[in-house]
Amino acid sequence: MILRRLFPILAALAVVTMASSVAAQAPQRPVIMIGIDGFRADYLERGLTPTIAQLAQEGVHAEGGMKPSWPSVTFPNFYTLATGMHPDHHGLVYNTMRDPELPGRTFTLRNRAEVMDRVWYDAGEPIWVTAENAGLRTATMFWPGSEAPIRGVRPTYWLPFEQSVPTMARVNMLLGWMTLPPEERPQLATLYFDVLDTAGHNFGPDAPETNAVLVDVDNAVKALLDGLAARNIEADIVIVSDHGMAAVSGEHVTFLDDHVDPTAISVVAYGPVVSLNPVAGREAEVEAALLGEKPHLQCWRKGEIPERLSYGTNPRIPAIICLSETGWTTGTRERTDPARIRGGAHGFDNAAPEMQALFVAHGPAFGRGVALTDMDSVDVQPLLARLLGLTAPAGDGQADDTAAAMAAPTP
Structure with a gap:
């Protein structure tokens, strides 16, 4: 009953801004990028995701996983996948952040007004903006960043994020867009699932509950593929995640109070990554107390990372x-209750095996049985641009880094 009431609302919210013209060289097939938040690369080896595993075996996958950008958290990395830029360059530097040019404002994932304000995103150009500017139609199903009119451009079809929308409902919405007449159908579409990340946080990466969600996500991917096949739509599919997941516990907490007077610092964000500013006049005190290597913690000046x-x-x-350190978290004794720290977390060193992300690609454009080594998340956007026949803005990734993923040209 709830879902039946929700769909008319979703339909009304499916904002449409039709592109004025179709690109002269439109892609032969739609490109669909599926983002699975928190899908650790080695989850693929658990035997719980036969659909995604088969796509990886028959198509292309990142051997050992794809390295995320750092910090290995959600919004920075999903925007890296879309822009080909590291967070340091595209401006989404953390899930919680402030800007000296925007006094009194804080970007957080729960602050809807900030999440939907282009000011936080305009330093990067996501692939859907590049495509729209080239005259292609795009659709974004909850992809982080897609709710803002970045550089004044929105996807042709998009929806404001609503976490309560079930995974399968998201698939059906995307299939609905793909069922539109060819002249209205998106040529680039993105689909976002957050349920696996939620399970990983709540229960940990090795919990039965997390494994159950892995099965559900794989079934959703299968439903998408089956739906495309039933509609005789051939597509190039790219499946990615933003980061992995590591187990945490209240026994593995570092307290800043043990190293520095908490009144001397203004903390922007706590957790696996702590970002802070010294209180004016106490810079030397804070630096002397924190900089360098501590047990389970390493601190740097921002220019010396x-x-x-x-x-x-x-x-x-x-x-x-x-x-x-991977598996640890950092806070203060006043605000951090070890008894409440359990399950999983991310944000750790992007070289850690637990943080490696998923990359799988399958479709006529891709080779068969290809294993990419040293895959980096900044290389995804240039790959998408190649699939779409677009010239994308230069970023930190290189199209040549994924050239081995492409099918040999037809003689």
């Missing part, structure tokens, strides 16, 4: 960044 993390130049990044 290791180069391999590609992070530290954006003005939205606070003065000091601390990274917890």
